[in-house]
Amino acid sequence: MSLTGLFLILFLVVHLAGNLQLIFGDQQAFNEYTEFMVTFPLIKITSYLLYASILLHVIDGFLLARQNRAARPVKYAKNNASANSSWASRSMALLGTITLIFLIIHMKSFWFEMKFGTMPVDENGLKDMWTITVSAFQQWWYTAFYVLAMIFLGFHLSHGFQSAFQTLGINHPKYTPAIKMIGAIYSIIIPALFAIIPIYVYFAIEI
Numbered sequence: 001m002s003l004t005g006l007f008l009i010l011f012l013v014v015h016l017a018g019n020l021q022l023i024f025g026d027q028q029a030f031n032e033y034t035e036f037m038v039t040f041p042l043i044k045i046t047s048y049l050l051y052a053s054i055l056l057h058v059i060d061g062f063l064l065a066r067q068n069r070a071a072r073p074v075k076y077a078k079n080n081a082s083a084n085s086s087w088a089s090r091s092m093a094l095l096g097t098i099t100l101i102f103l104i105i106h107m108k109s110f111w112f113e114m115k116f117g118t119m120p121v122d123e124n125g126l127k128d129m130w131t132i133t134v135s136a137f138q139q140w141w142y143t144a145f146y147v148l149a150m151i152f153l154g155f156h157l158s159h160g161f162q163s164a165f166q167t168l169g170i171n172h173p174k175y176t177p178a179i180k181m182i183g184a185i186y187s188i189i190i191p192a193l194f195a196i197i198p199i200y201v202y203f204a205i206e207i
Contacts, residue, residue, distance in 0.1 A: 002164040004057040027130040034129040065093035088159040095156040102149035137201035146198045150191040157187035
């Protein structure tokens, strides 16, 4: 659970760097990036590791949630959980499920279309993922859904980041506070930047 989580955390940074071309790049740059991501051999190999990590993370998450419920079949008569833990830590199963639903819809909208759909091509003969992406983000409901999903992802990451290190035994008074601080910053900045992209596309780009 921790290893796949940390791998996915790293992937989010790489994915964000490419998606920011919707703001700082242009149609050609974004289409070249998406073409590179599905044709470069090393990236293609890494993508299989990504798919496996997502699947394992989801399966482990469901199993962990099930084990937790089985360990405490009867709820406490009195429970002040907020005194000892954050809402995100108590709601990881819910947050993970919401993130999974978003991921399925997101991959259907973009990854599936890129791999198996009939797509338009740009003037350079590349699959025009820029037009597909911009068209999706110019639907107000999709942009709203995307932004809301990023908020839930931020909560998921806020606990998952530091929890992954703790589970791996990387827990010490000297550097645990730094890990928690980095995790808190990461869980705000990365989802926020992802959320800014569809908002920018919705208001600033026309096709």
